[in-house]
Amino acid sequence: MKTNNNIQNDIDAIFDSVNSIKDVHVSPFFKDRAMQRLFAEKQVNQSRVWSWFSPQFQLATLMVFLILNVFAITKLDSNATSDEIDEFAETYSLIASEYESIFN
Template sequence: METNKDLQNKIDSTLNAIDAIESVNVSPFFKDKTMQRLFAEKDEPVTTWSWFSPKLQLATLVCVIVLNIIAFSEISKSNYDENINDFAETYGLSVSTDSSILN
């Protein structure tokens, strides 16, 4: 029977602890405010290309223009026909223009 008394004492102490808890005062619009915050549609800006700032765009444009100017100047310096003929002769792709005795 002693275990029943211990059990009854534990039950009584638990019920006394519940009585000691005070009620909490909540704003009447707490639920509405919380629901609005949870389900509010937020328009977040797209940040996919945010790193590509106008300064970086300008620097990229300048680099592309400089590279194009260098490439066009190098192309105009070289003679295309001479380079093709040198390439063909080096790899044995050219047709001989010399007339042979048998022709």
């Protein structure tokens, strides 16, 4: 086991080594350049993830969506659809039939 004197010598040696550390000199704009590189890399990563969702693809998707909606609306507004629904309801007796009640 080490004695207290040996431990104290080790602690003193460590503190002396701290005093021998020299200052580091960097260029004045080192931090600015490093930050620009970091932000540039982050922007590149984001563009890779969303590169398939380009404005051209968004416009094409919007146009297809609008065309399908207009087509569906025109088909649903036709009178033939309501006639077919009435015929279906009559065939399967889904419409309340008119009968004479004893209360009338």
